[in-house]
Structure formats: C-alpha cells, structure tokens
Amino acid sequence: xxxxxxxxxxxxxxxxxxxxxxxxxxxxxxxxxxxxxxxxxxxxxxxxxxxxxxxxxxxxxxxxxxxxxxxxxxxxxxxxxxxxxxxxxxxxxxxxxxxxxxxxxxxxxxxxxxxxxxxxxxxxxxxxxxxxxxxxxxxxxxxxxxxxxxxxxxxxxxxxxxxxxxxxxxxxxxxxxxxxxxxxxxxxxxxxxxxxxxxxxxxxxxxxxxxxxxxxxxxxxxxxxxxxxxxxxxxxxxxxxxxxxxxxxxxxxxxxxxxxxxxxxxxxxxxxxxxxxxxxxxxxxxxxxxxxxxxxxxxxxxxxxxxxxxxxxxxxxxxxxxxxxxxxxxxxxxxxxxxxxxxxxxx
Amino acid sequence: xxxxxxxxxxxxxxxxxxxxxxxxxxxxxxxxxxxxxxxxxxxxxxxxxxxxxxxxxxxxxxxxxxxxxxxxxxxxxxxxxxxxxxxxxxxxxxxxxxxxxxxxxxxxxxxxxxxxxxxxxxxxxxxxxxxxxxxxxxxxxxxxxxxxxxxxxxxxxxxxxxxxxxxxxxxxxxxxxxxxxxxxxxxx
Numbered sequence: 240x241x242x243x244x245x246x247x248x249x250x251x252x253x254x255x256x257x258x259x260x261x262x263x264x265x266x267x268x269x270x271x272x273x274x275x276x277x278x279x280x281x282x283x284x285x286x287x288x289x290x291x292x293x294x295x296x297x298x299x300x301x302x303x304x305x306x307x308x309x310x311x312x313x314x315x316x317x318x319x320x321x322x323x324x325x326x327x328x329x330x331x332x333x334x335x336x337x338x339x340x341x342x343x344x345x346x347x348x349x350x351x352x353x354x355x356x357x358x359x360x361x362x363x364x365x366x367x368x369x370x371x372x373x374x375x376x377x378x379x380x381x382x383x384x385x386x387x388x389x390x391x392x393x394x395x396x397x398x399x400x401x402x403x404x405x406x407x408x409x410x411x412x413x414x415x416x417x418x419x420x421x422x423x424x425x426x427x428x429x430x431x432x433x434x435x436x437x438x439x440x441x442x443x444x445x446x447x448x449x450x451x452x453x454x455x456x457x458x459x460x461x462x463x464x465x466x467x468x469x470x471x472x473x474x475x476x477x478x479x480x481x482x483x484x485x486x487x488x489x490x491x492x493x494x495x496x497x498x499x500x501x502x503x504x505x506x507x508x509x510x511x512x513x514x515x516x517x518x519x520x521x522x523x524x525x526x527x528x529x530x531x532x533x534x535x536x537x538x539x540x541x542x543x544x545x546x547x548x549x550x551x552x553x554x555x556x557x558x559x560x561x562x563x564x565x566x567x568x569x570x571x572x573x574x575x576x577x578x579x580x581x582x583x584x585x586x
Numbered sequence: 587x588x589x590x591x592x593x594x595x596x597x598x599x600x601x602x603x604x605x606x607x608x609x610x611x612x613x614x615x616x617x618x619x620x621x622x623x624x625x626x627x628x629x630x631x632x633x634x635x636x637x638x639x640x641x642x643x644x645x646x647x648x649x650x651x652x653x654x655x656x657x658x659x660x661x662x663x664x665x666x667x668x669x670x671x672x673x674x675x676x677x678x679x680x681x682x683x684x685x686x687x688x689x690x691x692x693x694x695x696x697x698x699x700x701x702x703x704x705x706x707x708x709x710x711x712x713x714x715x716x717x718x719x720x721x722x723x724x725x726x727x728x729x730x731x732x733x734x735x736x737x738x739x740x741x742x743x744x745x746x747x748x749x750x751x752x753x754x755x756x757x758x759x760x761x762x763x764x765x766x767x768x769x770x771x772x773x774x
C-alpha cells in the first residue's frame with residue numbers, strides 16, 4: 240500500500256516539467272532520511288543507550304547528517320548554476336579548456352571550498368568534546384569507609400569507563416601543608432572545605448571526599464572544576480552505606496565537573512526549588528529524599544540530550560549504565576565488598 | 587706487544603680499590619658518633635616506638651634559615667589503632683644542659699614567612715602529621731605489620747646551647763608524655 244503510494248508520487252513528479260530540476264535534491268533528501276534512520280538504528284544497536292527518535296533528532300549525529308546533506312545540496316546547486324558564464328566546449332587539451340572556462344572553474348572552485356569550509360565548521364561546532372580525567376583525594380574519611388574500600392569502588396567505576404577515569408591521590412590531606420595565606424583564605428571562605436579542595440586541585444578537575452560538614456550544602460559542593468563530597472550526613476542516607484552514597488555522588492559530581500568545563504551545566508542546576516521529579520541536577524528540597532534519588536537515579540531526556548551533545552554517545556551510555564548501580568549490586572562487586580572490605584551492600 | 591696484561595690490570599684495580607676504601611674511611615670516620623634516643627607509648631593494644639638519631643657535629647653546625655635546629659622523629663606504630671596527632675595540642679621539648687626547650691611543631695603558625703617560602707613538596711615533608719596509621723595483623727594473625735612515619739620538629743636555634751640529653755613528647759590523644767632517652771651505654 241505504502242510502496243504503491245510512493246510509486247504514484249514519484250510517477251506524478253516525473254511527469255512534471257520541473258522534475259529534472261528537483262531530482263537531485265529529492266535524491267539527497269531521501270539519502271538524508273535513510274542516513275538518519277540507519278544512524279538511529281546503529282546507535283540503538285551498538286550501545287546500551289537507546290535514545291528516543293526525538294532525542295536522536297536533536298543529537299549531534301543527526302545534525303552532522305543534516306549538515307552533510309545541506310553541503311551536498313549546495314554543491315549540487317553550485318555545479319548546476321552558471322551565472323552569466325557560458326561553458327565553452329573544447330575538444331583540445333587541458334590548457335585550452337582552462338583558458339576557455341577559467342571564470343567558471345574559479346567560480347565553482349571557490350564555491351566548493353566555501354561549502355566544504357562551512358560543512359567542516361558546522362561539524363566542528365556540533366562535535367562532542369573530550370572529557371578530562373578527574374583526581375579524587377580522600378581529605379578525611381569516616382570510620383565506616385576505608386581508603387582501600389573506596390579505591391576499589393572507584394576502580395570498579397573506572398572499569399566501566401571508556402574515555403576517562405577517576406585517578407586517586409592517596410596522599411593523606413593535612414592542612415598543615417598549606418601556606419599561611421591559604422589557611423586564612425579558607426578560614427574566611429563560606430565554603431571552607433571547597434576552598435581547601437580548590438587549593439589541592441591546583442587548577443585541575445578534582446573531587447575531595449571528607450567526613451566533615453560543608454559550609455552551605457548537606458551532601459556536596461561544586462565550583463568550576465572542583466567538587467567536595469561529605470559523608471557527614473550519614474544518618475540521613477542510612478541504611479544505604481557510605482559506599483553506595485559515594486558512588487552516586489562521584490558520578491554526579493564527575494558529570495557536573497565535565498559539564499561545567501564545557502559551560503554546559505544547566506543554569507538552574509542544584510538551585511533551590513520546592514518541587515523535585517528526581518532529576519539528576521535537581522535540588523533536593525527534602526534531605527531524606529537523597530536515598531530516593533540514589534535508588535531511582537536516572538537521566539531525564541533533557542539530561543540525556545545535554546550529555547549526548549556535549550560528550551557523545553559513549554559518555555551518555557556509560558553514565559546511564561553507572562547510574563543504574565546494577566554494577567555495584569552485581570554478585571562479584573557485592574561479594575568483594577562483603578569479603579574484603581566488610582561492607583554489606585543490599586538493594 | 588700488549589702493554590697491559592691481565593695480571594697488571596688486576597693489580598691496578600686492587601690498588602684503586604684500596605685507595606678508594608681508604609678515602610671512604612676518612613670521610614666516614616665519624617661513624618658511631620650518632621646519638622640515638624628511644625621512647626615508647628601504648629597505643630590501643632600495642633606499642634608505639636619513637637626514636638631520634640642526632641649526629642652531634644651536623645646538629646651543632648646545621649640550622650634551618652639560621653633560626654631552627656631540625657630534629658627528625660621516627661615513629662613506629664605497632665598498635666592496631668591509629669595514633670592521632672595534633673600540632674595544636676601536642677608538645678615536644680628538648681632537655682639541653684638541664685634547660686627545657688620547647689620545639690615548634692607548626693612552622694605554618696610560628697613562622698609563616700619562612701613556611702610560605704618553601705615549595706609545596708617541602709611543606710608536605712615538613713608538615714606535622716595528623717595521624718600515624720594503625721598496624722595491620724599479618725596473615726594468620728601471628729604477627730603484625732607496623733606503620734612507620736617520620737616527622738620533623740623545630741628547636742629555636744638561639745636556645746640550643748648544646749646536644750640534647752633527653753626529649754619529652756606529649757601526645758594529647760594519648761594523654762601521656764613519652765620520654766626519649768639514650769639507651770644505657772652497655773646496650774650500645
């Protein structure tokens with residue numbers, strides 16, 4: 240039925256006088272649609288990340304295909320147009336052809352270069368960025384978390400990553416190392432732990448983990464390329480263990496740091512709001528709901544779109560996978576935590 | 587014709603070796619002069635050992651920026667709980683010619699200009715530690731693996747009139763003062 244309608248449409252178009260003019264553009268449009276469909280099928284089949292059609296059409300891959308198709312259409316237009324430049328037939332050699340059609344060749348050469356430059360620029364603008372590694376340092380830990388247990392947790396997260404990872408700096412943190420100026424600066428800062436983390440970060444992406452309460456936030460603070468996570472509110476997220484809580488916070492803060500570095504962190508991220516649908520970058524109006532956020536962690540379609548277009552398919556697929564926490568509750572990881580680190584993880 | 591045969595070479599090497607060992611003997615001629623001070627404290631269910639080794643000549647001659655004498659304290663925690671330290675609350679004194687000379691534990695607070703002039707890695711090395719980790723029971727629980735750390739304290743150079751005879755280290759978290767003394771001569 241559908242193919243018959245299609246045949247009728249094409250037959251009707253072919254009978255029109257303008258068919259010869261629009262034929263290449265119809266072919267390009269069909270190619271564009273086919274490429275979109277194939278890419279959508281490929282992305283859905285090649286990774287655990289299954290985007291919706293709407294999400295895919297807003298993605299960088301769809302934009303690339305559209306830019307390519309528009310470039311092709313522009314080239315077609317260019318080579319079919321001949322503004323007041325007649326084409327002189329010449330059966331002789333190349334030099335004679337060149338001298339006879341110099342203006343047309345230059346016109347098309349310049350046009351082609353321009354189109355390629357615009358297409359390249361468009362692809363570059365929509366290309367996802369590479370993300371950086373993030374250093375994690377244990378500033379001070381509570382008794383229910385050991386450095387080796389936390390290191391194991393982070394290494395398990397790294398196992399699932401493809402393009403970036405968390406690096407652990409095992410140096411014990413000692414504020415005695417700071418200069419007197421740094422000590423004074425953090426003493427006067429409303430977010431002293433974040434201030435200390437910024438000094439330790441030395442301008443690089445960094446996450447500090449502490450057992451001390453933070454300045455203004457209950458669970459984590461973030462500024463630029465630096466975040467600090469606290470386990471001081473352990474009674475709030477209990478009965479979840481600090482390992483489960485820290486796994487969630489590390490993934491969240493890792494994404495925040497990457498987005499902030501690209502200027503992509505939503506303006507309203509973590510801003511105070513009385514309503515919450517459990518979104519990843521939402522403020523928690525009720526602190527006990529942190530457990531709910533951890534257990535039902537997910538990326539909303541808007542967040543998926545944001546991460547997909549900023550960092551690419553692998554990144555969003557990995558984040559979506561990490562957030563499910565299925566890896567943490569796998570028999571292997573759960574068993575290792577119980578046997579080696581004496582921590583019981585139960586869902 | 588060979589000018590240097592194998593026996594010649596052996597002789598030459600032997601002479602060089604002898605000369606080298608003689609010159610080393612001259613440089614290392616002060617071996618055995620270091621003074622060692624030891625003390626212990628109980629940490630949890632184990633022992634924590636403290637020791638200081640001073641070489642009198644270098645102690646007399648060397649100083650930090652002409653203001654402080656640097657003393658390195660080695661700590662070996664054999665207890666299964668960490669030893670918590672605090673530059674605010676702990677005290678370290680040297681007894682010199684019968685006088686008690688208090689040491690500076692935090693140069694960051696006591697002499698910020700000097701402290702700030704050091705590089706990050708030097709500050710890291712010189713900073714008073716927050717804790718010495720707990721010893722771990724080895725496999726089978728038959729032995730323990732002690733935790734080691736060394737730290738530095740600063741004695742005001744203008745108050746150091748000789749070689750210390752004793753050190754007193756008060757650790758607030760233990761509520762005790764550890765006295766570090768030289769072992770009796772017969773044990774040396």
